[in-house]
Amino acid sequence: MGFSETLFLFFLALLIFGPKKLPEIARQVGKALNEFKRASNEFKSQIASEISQLELENQRQSLATAPQPEGSVPATVLHAEKSGTLESLPPPTLEAAPEPPRAAKVAPDA
Numbered sequence: 001m002g003f004s005e006t007l008f009l010f011f012l013a014l015l016i017f018g019p020k021k022l023p024e025i026a027r028q029v030g031k032a033l034n035e036f037k038r039a040s041n042e043f044k045s046q047i048a049s050e051i052s053q054l055e056l057e058n059q060r061q062s063l064a065t066a067p068q069p070e071g072s073v074p075a076t077v078l079h080a081e082k083s084g085t086l087e088s089l090p091p092p093t094l095e096a097a098p099e100p101p102r103a104a105k106v107a108p109d110a
Contacts, residue, residue, distance in 0.1 A: 013025070
């Protein structure tokens with residue numbers, strides 16, 4: 001809608017409602033548009049919140065069904081170990097590769 005159409009509608013509303021009633025009508029229209037905008041933003045934020053909550057649930061489910069990495073200890077064993085029903089196992093150690101011998105520094109002949 002261009003400027004000329006807006007100007008035409010303004011003069012038409014001025015003729016129909018009169019100069020005293022037009023500001024009151026404009027205020028009511030402005031309030032209605034503001035309320036519609038607020039409701040629209042609230043609806044959008046609610047939808048975004050629900051989507052993020054569903055994504056979080058999907059991530060939790062995928063982590064729960066993921067296979068355990070090799071060498072890890074299940075949580076049930078850790079719980080039983082704390083309660084004293086299982087013998088405690090020594091923590092796993094990583095075997096370090098032997099360090100290669102370093103070359104000795106030789107002073108140059110002077």
